[in-house]
Amino acid sequence: MESATQVAKLKDTQEITCSHCLARKSCLISTLNSSENNELSSLIHHEKPMAKGQRLFLQGDNFQSLYLIRSGSFKSCIVDESGERQVTGFHFSTDILGIDGIDSRKYTCEVEALETSSVCSLAFDIFKDSPLKTNQKIYNRLLCAVSCMMFRESHLMMVLGKMRAEQRLAHFLLDISQRMHDRGESAHEFRLSMARYDIANYLGLAVETVSHLFKRLEEQGLIVANRHRVRLMDMDGLHYIIAGGYGDRHAEKSLVLPVAG
Secondary structure: OOOHHHEOOOOOEOOOOHHHOOOHHHOOOOOOOHHHHHHHOOOEEEEOOEOOOOEEEOOOOEOOEEEEEEEOEEEEEEEOOOOOEEEEEEEEOOOEEOHHHOOOOEOOOEEEEOOOEEEEEEEOOHHHHOOOOHHHHHHHHHHHHHHHHHHHHHHHHHHHHHOOHHHHHHHHHHHHHHHHHHOOOOOOEEEOOOOHHHHHHHHOOOHHHHHHHHHHHHHOOOEEEEOOEEEEOOHHHHHHHHOOOOOOOOOOOOOOOOOOO
8 A cells, every 4th residue: 555645746736727738739629729728728737747657646546536647647557466577558748637537437547757848637527517508519529538548558568569679669659659759749859768677577578678679779770779768760660570571680771750840
């Protein structure tokens, strides 16, 4: 059982508005106009930052709110009866946390901050208790977000289950790259806030294997890894590994991603 001090207390909020939020352009409410935004101000609570290692909620806690990540990153884990944790996902700015609790009214996993992070909370009951027309628009956006997340995560788990170790890590790096690109950030260089043992747990590999694979990808000239920062030097080469290629390969040209609009 986690002590009370390990779970973030989100009662106090900062004076931050949606209109001034850096994550607004790709947030759940990005399609709302200024008038609808004002209607929403009393429904979304901008929580104070959480420290690394704090839990947003625990597995089995009563479901009350959805959480929109404003900054930072989180990991989600399922805890078995023996206390062992299985990492089920990594979550970044504009992702939605707490969706797993909608059906059972209890959160089915625990969520922990990987670095100093902040969230906005949205009480789920507003969709049935409030007459604001804005709610339907948010609800529709939420359904789209849930659908996209379910497809990406189910596809990822299916693919990882069929891949050898090197393919899993290459796929993981390209998945993070795509998610950064979708947020308007660099797809070629980004920060991995999670520890290597969390990556290993998520991919079903030993920590030593993950460390060895990072080194091998560097030796092949595919990536440059400096502590938590990773630069993808040859994205075609990583795709080649996923497709079943072995050993070194020098791609004729790097994959060029479209510039986010």
